[in-house]
Amino acid sequence: MSLRHNLRVVRAVAAVDVRLTLREPLFAIAGIIIPINFLLLFLLFAISGGQAPIAVVMKTQGPLAGQFVQAMNNSQSFIIHTASPADAEREIRAGTVVAVVTVPQDFDAALNAGRRVDIPVELNNLNVDFTNDIRRAVPLSITSFYATAFPEQVVVKAVESDVQEHDTGYIPYLAVSIVVAGLMLAALLQGSVNAARDYELGTIKELALAPVSRLAIGLGKILGAAALTAASAILVLGVVILVIGVQPLHPLEVLGFGLLVIAAFLALGVLVGTLVRRRQQAIPLSIACVLPLFFLSGPFGPANWLGEVPGAIAAVSPLTYAIAAFQHAFHGFQTATQDLTVDTMVLAGFTLLTVALTALVFGRRGVGH
Template sequence: MRSALRVIGAVCVKDLRLALTERVFLVIGVIIPVNFLFLFSLFALTGGEAPIAVVMQGQGPLARQFVSSLEHAHSFQVHVMSTADAERQLQAGRIVGVLTVPGGFDDDLRAGRRIELPVEVNNLQVDFTNDIRRAVPLAITSFYAQAFPDQVVVQAREVDIQAGDTGYIPYLAVSIVVAGMFVEGLLQSVVLTAREYEESTIKELELSPASRWAVALGKVAAGLVLTAAAAAIVTAVVVFVVGVHPVHPLEVMLYGVLMMVPAVALGVLVGTLLKRRQAAIPLALGSFLPLFFLSGPFGPPNWGGTAVISLVSPLTYAIALFQHAFHGYLTAQTPLAVDVAVLVGFAVAAVVAATAVLRRGMMA
């Protein structure tokens, strides 16, 4: 045991020293998840609500109350402007639709007369178009129920399962933390392992009496150290820049280790099989991206059509665990203990597979 620990430590130190000469990949491992966070955050900020113009021909209190209902419909970015300005903005593509509140809106409502609200829609983008088609009638119903409660006797009463709403960016930022840990562990171990074969330094390990299991565990340990450093940077960006603070900080560290182990071990596996960085790096990145998108980074995978496929991805369980660590709720259908057990199983299987392939490659 003492000899094995010395081998693990020696291999770990050797790989860490080697990693310092590959500074580009150290930086890339941090840049990729931070770029993901930036780009997806821009998508969330600009794509969550449809920008519309409201032309106020009627200026009464009921007309203003109706516009307030539009603003609180969670579907629109409402901009009140003149007819001419609204048309210019619509033609320029800066807004999706123009809703006109006609003159005499208040008087017609109080008299019980039929009112038509013209809505001009640029239906170039179907998501925004459907938002307007759904949310305008809903806003009208909500407004009418508030303005004339005696006439609308059927109203919806919302009962929330969670204590509070989670914004799109806070949810997405937690998924990016998981992505950062995974891609950093994968890249670092792929580069270090493949470089051993490219520079033939693997022969020194082949000729040594060191246990092949100890060599593999040493490489995993080095990958964990490098990945933990990069993960700490990405997590700090999410906590201190984005402002998403974990409800259970200790869980973040525990689940982080569980996530990094299979990522690093898979990197050792791929690097050993391909033995060339030019082949291993594209494969690692190419396999990570579809795995990430299938694992529920934007919402629980069981809400979409990828639930079955996502079950084979360790990222699915890691995202669910990290959402609990940061937000205090579970996004998966499985209990917390099952998610932990599955992630441990992924970690053990990945280490065993990486060790077996490395051992066979060193003996060949």
Template sequence: MGLRAAFHIMRNDLRLNLVAPFATLLSLIVPINFLFLFVLFAVGGAKVPVGVVMSGHGTYDASFLHALQSALTFHIHNVPSSAAGQGLIQRHQSVATIQIPRGFSTAIKNHQSTSIPLTLNNLNADFADDVRRAMPLAILNFYHNVFPSAIPFDWQEVDTYAHNVTFLGYLSVSIQTVALLIGGLLFGGRGAAREWELGTMKELMLAPIPSWSVVLGKLAAGMVNGIASAALIFLVLLLLGLRPLFWAQFLAVTLVTLFVFISLGVAIGSIAKSQFIVTPFAFALGLPLFFISGAFGPISWSTPAAAAIARVFPVAYANAAFQHAVHGYWPIDTTPVWLWSILLGWAAFALAASWLAYHRAAAKH
């Protein structure tokens, strides 16, 4: 009886979601909008635009230009004069103008001192500091390539991982986490609150069915909607060229994380009893947690206070597990066993919270 009732409650919720698919559309639009903004941010902000004036055409002029290009910081625009470079700065199309002066190659060849004028737009401290850090690196690379004997040391890079993870690749995986976070809260919360708004919750309370079947039906409906939403977001990741290295882990963390937030959503919906409260609350709770949970890098790279707060919530652990499943590295100082223990502990806590919230709400009626 209880399982059959839960099935009918789930089916009714799914039917209502098709009639009024607000939560479904919102759970899709927000993560995809985030991904679109992050793509623009990653593509547009990866390198600093600078103008380079080549006053001469000597051998060392070209070598220094190559050193600038190899600094992994500059997006170079070749400009004919300092005035043209200044024009780019004034039109906010460039952060700096670097002038390789006339006679640069001759001075280097004769071991004479020379200077490279740098006009810097220091309005944005981050971009300005990128230029300040990259210029000494470019000079070092120039001398290392042209006069290797002039530098009495060399460097050797030892990579921790077999491949690099791009900023966009990291952010794109984090989108899956925010999709589960916001989608779960919306699906669970709006599904529970809707019954109170329509008055059908009283009918369910008076029906000869166990109370746990109501919670189970809501959770099952939320899981079906959430899995469909997560699958669509995952298709976007596939279009970006991302493929999980560990499929079983990817699917497992998807299901566990979705269950956690759907259960918490059911609890919030039972307490609020209003979809108009659930929706802003889902964003007010979800977005700050997402941004401090390692969406842009390991949480240990942030401030100690932010990292400590992030460790309290399951989002940081879910995102770390997603990053490992897709990219193959472990971006959190927590063992896999402890991480899964935390996620499963949160699942148990969220399930208990959904049941207690519904039970207390029903007891008042």
């Protein structure tokens, strides 16, 4: 068959999918809303879990006491507010703060006289992550404060040499990773739902009996789902860029890798829909695929930091390469040992492989069950 004929087949299959999707807006809306909910859920988790809320009881207003509280602020490990002793005690009993740090009345006088100062820290050790944050960050704050207030007495000093040109906050880093997961989920949902719908409505019989290329059918299914996936992608990126304020350093990379990620997981979605053939099964299966891949692909830091076994699993996950590519597009740094060329090749190869598998499965299973 000629290339022109195959292109007409791709266009026709895509147009049919778009029309059928618009006739059933519930599934279309689900494919847009679920990725946005996914993004907001993980961002709320990150915002609530990034820094430990603590209350500081100031029994003195001396300059050294103020410097100490500032050192705690600079540690970027706390959300600090001052409170009276009674209010602080109520807050820790109610669970609204993780710790109460009390700056004693003789803080300035004792330090100026060279005497030891004990800083009471009342800790709610219910959550081990927050507990460890407090146990690490309070001593670090004391060391940082002392090095600033009495530099002549601190003879050991760390000299930092940064690998990256700039620091990146926890929320901006995680937000970019969640963008990739949101694109993946949107593409999986649209691709799998559109493919499974053909079996439910019986339209797959027309495609199977038509004298057309199976590859052209697979490409048409992918393009048909791409429109709504693009709408979801624009919403996800809009939230990250306009609401959270994470601006991409390389917008063209965001566009290019975004299209590549959508194509890769649309292809996987079409394969899933072809295998399960029911939308009620395709939707939960698509969602179930996202979570383990997301957590095993280095969303909180480079995948190389995960350890030997998780790192080996991450190495075969296409989401790992997508996250690395998007981190470079937004923040300008490379989080993996491979470069952007390898990221591109892996995602493109994954797309071609899933399209070929979809054509193979469709060709062997036909329209029967």
